[in-house]
Every structure is written in structure tokens, then in C-alpha cells.
Amino acid sequence: MRRTHTDKHYVALIQRRLLRWYRRHARPLPWRRTKNPYRILVSEVMLQQTQVSRVLQKYPDFLRRFPTLQRLAASSPADVIRAWQGMGYNNRALNLHRLARLAAERYHGRLPGTPDDLIGLPGIGRYTANAVACFAFGASVATVDTNVRRVLSRVFPARLNADPWLVAERVLPKRSAYDWNQGLMELGALICTAKDPACGECPLVVHCPSAHRIVPALRVKSTERTRRSVPDRIYRGRVVEVLRSSRRSVSIISLRKSVIPDLASSERKWFAQILDRLERDGMIRVTRKNGDLRVSLPE
DNA sequence: AAGTCGGGGGC
């Protein structure tokens, strides 16, 4: 009988090796030194599609500015968007603020502790729900992010086509979920990287069928609609960035000139659509002042 | 299932 990834003994060996490696090599990241659900939540949202190195720069300031979920709920969306400067994906800031206000009225200003109650909250998908439940509330649940997905697909390639969540749940050591999940992510970030992984330093190298023969990941071709090959979200980001630094509302004319100085008149409709979508997202506010359209962050 | 949503740093 050939061993599979469900072989208990084989999995247990891998679990012990990774846990030991993690306990020795774990970086002292600030969100690993707290169980405060709010602080864990902020870190997980910030880390969505964002490197650890950048989150490290913004995380302390954000928590100083908004020390608790209640303080976040009591702030304006504009305040949160400003504090999000440099992070990208500004919808995350908006959703975090919505979550805070929603928790204030539904959960007395606290975060629920189960994946079922967390998932579906603004900006909280399956990964973040499980991450907060596990890292803050000690729930024994799997967390599958891009690191975990990559590591598991290499260590357990037999299930390459299987749902990574099923694999992750099957190999999760129930008693050590926190260290295991963090360890998988740490391994993916430091050793089992997307390109040119350091198999020579990997604690799982003797068990890994993919060791030293990693095939380059398939190119994920971007299909985003572009204007002159630049995705719209880049211009959305520029609009928000201009509004961040202006204490007052800005006329659409001057806003457009700040964002794109040489915009052709034929493209003004395109720019108007950018603003429409930003307004629909709740990212900006458009008001009329004596017949003139003015734009600001939602104060 | 595919599009959309930022920004910075590595190469």
C-alpha cells in the first residue's frame, strides 16, 4: 500500500518537524505577540495581498490611532482612509470601519469568535475568518492563504487538484493549530517561496516530493481593463491619494488635473466613471456647491 | 469563473 497524504504516521512526522522548525525560527512579528482579537483582525486585513514588510511599517501607527474596535467605530471613514495611506486596496479600510460599526451594534463592540459568525462580515472571507478564530480565539481550524496553498501543494502533490481547504483540514494538528498555521505561512514566506525556494534549508526536505525540482508557477495573466495599459484602480488610488492630503473638498476640475494633467476631453467620461464607482463604493463623497461638483473623503 | 480592487519593492 502506497503512502498517501492521509497516512497518519507520515503526516504526524511532517507536523512535528514543521512545528519544531517554527518554534525555533518564527519571526517576532507584533501580531504574534498578542491574542487581542481586534489587533489580530487588523493585522489579518492589512496582510491581505500585502507583504509583511509593509504591514510592519503601518501596523503600529494604525493601532495607536485606533486602539480599539470601539474607537475605530467612533471615527469617520475619512479618518480610516487617511490612516490607510500607503497600504493599497483602500476598500479594506472602508470595510474594516464598516465592520467596527456593525460589531458595535450587533456584538456590543466586540468581535465574534467563531468562523461562522466572522465570515461574511465586511471584508472577512474564509481565510480571515478562520485566521481570527484561530489566532485570537484559539479555534482549531485551518487557514489557507497563498503561502499555505503553495506549501501544501508541494508537500502533498498527490492532492494537487484537490480543494486545498480539504487538504489543509485533513493535515491540521488539532492540538497545535496556531503554530501549525503560522508555521506553514512562515515556511512559505521564508523557505518555500514561489520562485527559487530554499529546499536546502527546509525542515521538510526529506519528506517533500517536490524538493529541488520545483516547477515555476504558472503565469497568472492579468486581464484587467486598462487605459493606456494602466489599470483603472491605479487612477482610483491617485484620486483617493489627492483627497487624503486635502482638508477641504476639491472641485472635480482641479481633482482631474491633479490626477491626470493631460487628460483628453474625449476621456472625461472615463474619468467621470472612475468617480462614479468610487462614490458607489463609499470611498468618496460628491456634493454640489453653487452649481459646482466637489469631491471629498466621507467625513 | 473571471474581473476588479493599490502600492511598494525586487529583479
Next chain:
DNA sequence: GCCCCAGACTT
């Protein structure tokens, strides 16, 4: 220039 990154949401 291109690529990657602790995902979520909309269509």
C-alpha cells in the same frame, strides 16, 4: 518593465 504579495467582493 514585469512580477509578486497572510484575499475579498462583484458580476
